[in-house]
Amino acid sequence: MKIFNMAFRNMKSNFKNYWAYFLSCSFSVFVIYLFMSIVFNKNIQANLGGVKKFIILFNLGATMIVVFSAFFIWYSNSFFIKSRKKEFATYMLLGMSSKQVSRLNFLENAIIMVLAFVTGIVFGLMFTKLFIMLLYFMIKVTSEVSFEYNLKAIKLTSEIFAGIFLLIAIHGAILIRNSSLINLFNASKKVERGVKVSLLTVVLGVASIVCLGYGYYLAAIKMPNDFFKVPIVIALVVIGIVLFFTSTTSFVIHINKKNEKKLYKGTRLISVSQLYYRYRGNIGALSIIAITTTVALCALITCIGSYSRCEKNSRYMRPFSVEYFNTKAADKTFEDILKKHSKTEIKSKDEIKILNLTGVEPNLKQDGKFYVINESAFNAINAHQNNERRAKLNSSQDCYFVEVQNFVSGAKVINKEIKIKLKGKEYNMKITGSDFKPFIALDHFDETVVVKDSVFNELIKNSSKGSVINIKACVIKDDLSSKDFSYDLINKMPKDSRVVTFYDHYADGLKLLGMMAFIGLFIGALFIMATGSIIYFKLNMEAREDKSKYKTLMKIGVSKKEIKKSVSKELMILFGEPLLIAVISACPAAYALGKMLLLDVMKSYVYIVIVYTVIYLLYYFVTLNSYIKTIEE
Structure with missing residues (x-):
């Protein structure tokens, strides 16, 4: 007891x-x-x-x-x-x-x-x-x-x-x-040992800048087109951050201590000396905080960014409100369900005829399956989807190529030749335009060649009945409110119709991405509270060890205001450096994630960084106040 x-x-x-x-x-x-x-x-x-x-x-x-x-x-x-x-x-x-x-x-x-x-x-x-x-x-x-x-x-x-x-x-x-x-x-x-600087420190400091710079370059430029670069980028950034804290910062502190012209101005001598002897014992904690904060920022940016773009992502995956393979049974069921939902208003309908043919891929130069669609139908579809994309073909040898998203720029296939094979005959088409945005649901989509109407009519005359695909699609006015209509279609349409709806994809995506964003918010909050707390109690404990030093300084005439100014500079570096490195490291990562996931996450990046900075500032001022109170006791 x-x-x-x-x-x-x-x-x-x-x-x-x-x-x-x-x-x-x-x-x-x-x-x-x-x-x-x-x-x-x-x-x-x-x-x-x-x-x-x-x-x-x-x-x-x-x-x-x-x-x-x-x-x-x-x-x-x-x-x-x-x-x-x-x-x-x-x-x-x-x-x-x-x-x-x-x-x-x-x-x-x-x-x-x-x-x-x-x-x-x-x-x-x-x-x-x-x-x-x-x-x-x-x-x-x-x-x-x-x-x-x-x-x-x-x-x-x-x-x-x-x-x-x-x-x-x-x-x-x-x-x-x-x-x-x-x-x-x-x-x-406490054995007070200042930062250790040698030729090796300079070499490792330069290596840290090289690792970080090259890691950022790979993340922003190369990684969006090559997913296998991710492990290399992570390794370079982690090594760069560790070396930056162990070598680069140590070298900068050492240089500042040796600069006698500025060292004796105001309270600079106190703050620089404190950092010189204090920093070495904090390197490990600061490095870990910088790395974990970078990870937390990237996770939050991805979760929040994905959630904010949920509708746009669903419209990319399923540009029509409703889409199904055309059969008599499917048509009748669709019309019956539509009559039941009288408030559902059809804005536009498209009966899409597509040929499924063999051709030679323009990049890999090997045989593969392609869809072929005529120019007028393709342009009408884009108009109904409020899409500015249009195929403008000047001759029967021109074509527009819609790729499957593979992180390869559409510009790389411009002016290349694509061959369409049909019953022993080859049609050599020149690609005059290209992109990778599906014009039908990605569930049904394949690489598509858009040709002149005259060429398409010739192809359809010579093709077998089994190579023709008939798809019916429609755009619903206010399809975000089509929940009941969409669910009825999914549950009652014939299975061979392979019906898909925009709302079904949007609702599932919203649940998944909403959960991810919800989880990300709490994990991010826990990370920042824990890292801020680690710095707080570490510095607060060190303040108890420094009481005698500051007491001596006050005895020789240093004012409380000057001591507070000195302490605030020291703590600003110890709080600010990990956050600054994390913010810089997360920026190219956010840019790369945005390109890879087809998301505009930079706004989310800015907002999240602002929130993180504000919370870190709160921890900074609380720590500063506690530190000053401790050394004045």
Whole structure:
């Protein structure tokens, strides 16, 4: 009981050093409980309908949060023990055994974890309904959400955090029991070693710039056309970031310390000297924060960017509102369903006749299957889809080539020749225009050659009946409101019609991308809270070690205002550098992802960077205020 009271008093008196850690742990509990509540919620499973399998995304998101939370708590606990070794040594000097000190540390961790768990669960119970409503809003599902508590979610969350706590408790006990009294005292004696600079540092610094520069170049220019460059880009950027923090920044700090003309101006001597001796011990943490923040930014940009472009992506995949292979049974069923939905207004109809023929591919120079369509039909289809694309063929030898998306620019096939083979005869066509946007649903689409009407009529006369494909397609006015009509078509049309609708693809895509965006928001929030908290309590602990230095400075005449200015510069670099490197590294990655996924994600990039910067600034000012208070005590 005495040890418990002692642990409780320690936590109470030093809570300002632990609040960020406590906050991040509580948020981890809250998010895991929220995700598990969604997984076990039968109402959500029913509303997901045909894409119920995507509930696995929440399991994946929860797993990522558990892994990151475990790493964060492990790292934090190791740092806390290291920073308190002198305190533990004092307890042992006063008569406590290493077993009792381990028990004290165990109880302090238990108090934090229990409080964090209770806080996270309480907030989970309070706000789960609100966030499920937000999820429904994002995936455009209209359903009532009732308040409920989920015992399965609470049980699983408690088991996960009990496992994490057990690991850190064992780890903490091992660290304390394996340290002798003299080692515990000596551990608190900080050996101040400045950044180490040599010729190798310069070489590695240059290598970091080369790795980052070449990685950014590959990401922005090469990666969109070659997916296999992704592992190379990741390796170059990670190596570049690590070398940048270990060598480039160290060299810049060293140069600033050697620049005596500027060194003695104002408080520059204090801030530069502090960085010179402080930076070396923070290299590992700053590198990890920069890398994880880059990953978090890229994930968020992809999730939010994809969600914001869901409608446009669906219209690319299925440019018609409804499309099916033409049969008498399919036509009759379609008309019957249309009569049933009297509010559904058909804006345009197209009866599309396509030839499925053999030809020689212009790039690979090998035989393959092609669709062939006439110019007037192709242009009419584009007009009905409000698409400005038109085929303008001047002679019977000209053609327009619609490629399958393969990350190869359409300009590369311009003026090349494509051969169409039919009953032993070859038609040599010159490609005068090209793109890779499907004009029918991608489900039915293949590479297409657009030819003059006269050439098409000749081809259709000489082709067999089996090579002719008849497709009926229509554009519905306000097809975003065609949910019931679309579902009736999917469920009642004959299977051989292979009917597809825009709304069906849009609804499924919205659910998938909405879930990804929802998960991404919480994972991103957890990342930034954890990384901000790591910097906060690391610098706050270091402030306690620096109290004597600043006390000496104040005795020799340095004002509190000057000390605050010096500390603010030091902390701005330690907070700002990882964020700046992450923002720069995420930019070419976002550009490449946008091109590969046919998305315009740069707006999402700007908004997410602004939000991240604002949150980091909040952590910066809180840390600065806490740092100043600590050294002034």
